[in-house]
Amino acid sequence: MALRGPEVFGPxxxxxxxxxxAEGREAAALAAAAGVALEDDEEDDGRRGLLRxxxxxxxxxxxxxxxxxxxLGQAVEVIYPQHSKxxxxxxxxxxxxxFPDSNSGCxxxxxxxxxxxxxxxxxxxxxxxxxxxxxxxxxxxxxxxAYFYGYVYFRQVRDKTLKRGYxxxxxxxxxxxxxxxxxxxxLKQIAPExxxxxxxxxxxxxxxxxxxxxxxxxxxxxxxIMGVVMKVRIPTCxxxxxxxxxxxxxxxxxxxxxxxxxxxxxxxxxxxxxPVFLHSQMLWELVLLGEPLVVMAPSPSxxxxxxxxxxxxxxxxxxxxxxxxxxTIHDSEFKEYTTRTQAPPSVIxxxxxxxxxxxxxxxxxxIRIGDLKPAGEIPKQVKVKKLKNLKTLDSKPGxxxxxxxxxxxxxxxxxxxxxxxxxxxxxEAQSVILRRYxxxxxxSFIIPLERYxxxxxxxxxxxxPWKSPPQLRQFLPEEFxxxxxxxxxxxxxxIKGDWIGLYRQFLKSPNFDGxxxxxxxxxxxxxxxxxxxxxxxxxxxLWIQKHTEVETVDLVLKxxxxxxxxxxxxxxxxxxxxxxxxxHIDAIILALPEDLQGILLKxxxx
Numbered sequence: 319m320a321l322r323g324p325e326v327f328g329p330x331x332x333x334x335x336x337x338x339x340a341e342g343r344e345a346a347a348l349a350a351a352a353g354v355a356l357e358d359d360e361e362d363d364g365r366r367g368l369l370r371x372x373x374x375x376x377x378x379x380x381x382x383x384x385x386x387x388x389x390l391g392q393a394v395e396v397i398y399p400q401h402s403k404x405x406x407x408x409x410x411x412x413x414x415x416x417f418p419d420s421n422s423g424c425x426x427x428x429x430x431x432x433x434x435x436x437x438x439x440x441x442x443x444x445x446x447x448x449x450x451x452x453x454x455x456x457x458x459x460x461x462x463x464a465y466f467y468g469y470v471y472f473r474q475v476r477d478k479t480l481k482r483g484y485x486x487x488x489x490x491x492x493x494x495x496x497x498x499x500x501x502x503x504x505l506k507q508i509a510p511e512x513x514x515x516x517x518x519x520x521x522x523x524x525x526x527x528x529x530x531x532x533x534x535x536x537x538x539x540x541x542x543i544m545g546v547v548m549k550v551r552i553p554t555c556x557x558x559x560x561x562x563x564x565x566x567x568x569x570x571x572x573x574x575x576x577x578x579x580x581x582x583x584x585x586x587x588x589x590x591x592x593p594v595f596l597h598s599q600m601l602w603e604l605v606l607l608g609e610p611l612v613v614m615a616p617s618p619s620x621x622x623x624x625x626x627x628x629x630x631x632x633x634x635x636x637x638x639x640x641x642x643x644x645x646t647i648h649d650s651e652f653k654e655y656t657t658r659t660q661a662p663p664s665v666i667x668x669x670x671x672x673x674x675x676x677x678x679x680x681x682x683x684x685i686r687i688g689d690l691k692p693a694g695e696i697p698k699q700v701k702v703k704k705l706k707n708l709k710t711l712d713s714k715p716g717x718x719x720x721x722x723x724x725x726x727x728x729x730x731x732x733x734x735x736x737x738x739x740x741x742x743x744x745x746e747a748q749s750v751i752l753r754r755y756x757x758x759x760x761x762s763f764i765i766p767l768e769r770y771x772x773x774x775x776x777x778x779x780x781x782x783p784w785k786s787p788p789q790l791r792q793f794l795p796e797e798f799x800x801x802x803x804x805x806x807x808x809x810x811x812x813i814k815g816d817w818i819g820l821y822r823q824f825l826k827s828p829n830f831d832g833x834x835x836x837x838x839x840x841x842x843x844x845x846x847x848x849x850x851x852x853x854x855x856x857x858x859x860l861w862i863q864k865h866t867e868v869e870t871v872d873l874v875l876k877x878x879x880x881x882x883x884x885x886x887x888x889x890x891x892x893x894x895x896x897x898x899x900x901x902h903i904d905a906i907i908l909a910l911p912e913d914l915q916g917i918l919l920k921x922x923x924x
C-alpha cells in the first residue's frame with residue numbers, strides 16, 4: 319500500500335475520505351466493542367477495508383511524518399493511515415509543534431510531547447471502543463474529547479547532501495490517550511529504524527498496532543511491535559492510588575516479553591522536580607489552585623516533562639484546566655494565552671522560545687529551568703525570585719513569583735530527598751518517595767471534602783419508587799469550613815499552616831469546579847440506580863390492578879426510559895436489577911389487552 323498522498327501535505331492540504339467510509343468504520347468499532355469477531359476469510363474486500371483500522375483507532379488517531387521543506391518550512395509529508403482526518407488548523411499545529419524551536423539546538427534524537435485543541439468544526443468521532451473503557455479509568459486518565467496528544471521523536475543530524483546541511487524529521491503519534499510513558503517507549507522502538515527504512519517500515523508498524531487488543535483498563539496486555547512484545551497494564555479507577563499492579567507481574571518469567579512497562583502514564587517525577595524540590599510544596603499549591611504557570615526550558619523535552627510532572631503532582635485529583643507541555647508562538651491559541659487585555663488564564667504552558675520571556679512577563683508564576691541532568695547528577699537548587707528580575711530566557715534558573723504559600727514547608731521530605739542525593743539513590747527510588755509525598759498531601763487535602771460531599775447525599779429511606787429521586791443537598795462553603803475543626807487535614811497530615819485559606823482559594827478554582835461536577839454526577843447516578851432498585855422491589859402487578867390502563871401504559875414507558883437511561887449513562891446498577899426490571903415490564907405488558915401489547919412490545923427495547 320502506498321503511504322503518500324500528495325507529495326507534501328503542507329498546513330493547507332486536505333485529507334481524503336468520504337463521510338460514508340468514516341461512518342462505516344465507526345459502525346465497525348461498535349461491532350468490535352460488542353465483542354463481535356470477524357474472520358478475514360469470511361469477509362469480502364470491501365468489508366475488510368472498512369473494518370481494518372478499528373484496532374489501530376482504539377490506540378491512535380494517526381501517525382504523521384513532519385519534515386522540513388526549504389520553500390514551505392515545516393510540512394506534514396505523510397499521514398497514516400491515509401483515511402485519517404485532520405483539519406487544516408490541526409495540521410498546522412502539528413507542523414509547528416513537532417519541531418523544537420531553532421534556539422533549542424537539539425542535535426541527535428529528541429523525544430517530547432505536546433497537546434493541542436481539536437478543531438471546533440470537526441465532526442466528533444464516536445470512538446466507541448474508547449468510550450466503553452473510559453468509565454473504568456481513573457479520572458486523571460480519562461480522555462478529553464476536546465484535545466489530542468502528539469508524541470514526537472525528532473531527529474536532527476548533519477547531512478552534507480541536503481541543501482540545508484541537516485536532516486530534520488519528526489515521527490509523531492497523534493492520540494486521545496494520555497499514556498505518555500507508553501507512547502514514548504513505542505517511538506523508541508520504531509522511530510530509529512523508520513528513519514533508516516522509511517515508509518514500508520512505518521506501514522508494517524501500523525499493521526502491528528492494528529492487531530493489538532483494545533486498551534482495556536485492568537488487563538495485562540501483550541502488545542507486539544516490530545519484533546518486540548511490550549507488556550503493559552492500564553490502571554483502573556478501582557486500583558489503590560499510588561500502587562502499581564505490574565510489580566508482581568515482573569516476577570513471573572515470560573519468554574515472549576521483551577519490555578515490561580511498570581506505568582503507562584507517569585514521568586520521572588524526581589528528575590523533573592530535582593532543580594526545584596525545595597519548592598515542591600509551593601508548586602503543588604499553585605497547580606492545585608489552577609494558577610497560571612509558565613515553565614521556561616532550554617528544550618521541548620525539558621518543558622514537556624516538567625509540565626506533565628506538575629500536572630501529575632496533584633494525582634489522584636485531575637487537573638481540570640488546560641495545559642500545554644510544549645507551546646510555540648505559532649500555536650493557534652498563542653494570542654488567546656498571551657494577551658495583556660485580561661488576566662492570564664488558568665493554564666500551564668511549557669515554552670522554549672526566548673520571545674516568551676518578554677511576552678509572558680505579566681504572568682504571576684514562572685519556573686525557569688536549566689538542562690535537566692541525567693539520573694545521578696543533581697543540579698544546583700534554584701531560588702524563589704521576584705518577577706521583575708526575569709528579563710530574558712537567559713536569566714538564571716529560578717521560580718519567579720510573589721506567591722506566599724498557605725502551608726508551612728515540610729522539612730522532613732526535603733531531608734529525605736537530600737539524603738537520597740548524598741547516598742546516590744537512583745532517580746526512580748527518589749521519584750517513588752516524592753510521588754508518595756504528593757499523594758499523601760493531596761489525599762489529606764481532599765478527604766475532608768469527600769467526607770462533606772458524601773453528607774450531601776439523601777438518606778436511602780427517602781427514596782420512593784413512586785416519586786422522582788431526591789436531590790443532593792447544596793454545597794455550602796461555610797458549612798464545609800466548620801467541619802474542618804474536627805475532621806480536617808490535621809487528622810492525616812502533620813503539615814501546619816493556613817489550611818482554611820487554601821480551601822477557600824481552592825473552592826474558587828477550576829479544579830474544584832471540575833472535581834465537584836464529577837462527584838455530583840456520580841452521586842446523582844447513584845441515586846438513579848437506587849431508585850431503579852426500589853422500583854424492582856415493588857409488586858408492580860399488584861399496582862396495575864389498582865390503576866387505569868392509561869396509567870399502566872405510562873408506567874411501562876417510564877420503566878423503559880429508565881432502562882435506556884441506565885444503559886446510556888452507565889448507571890451503577892447491578893445486572894440482576896436490570897434483568898428483574900425487564901421481567902417486570904414483560905409481565906405488565908402481558909397483563910394488558912392484545913392491541914396494547916403489540917404497540918408496547920415494539921416501543922423501545924425490553
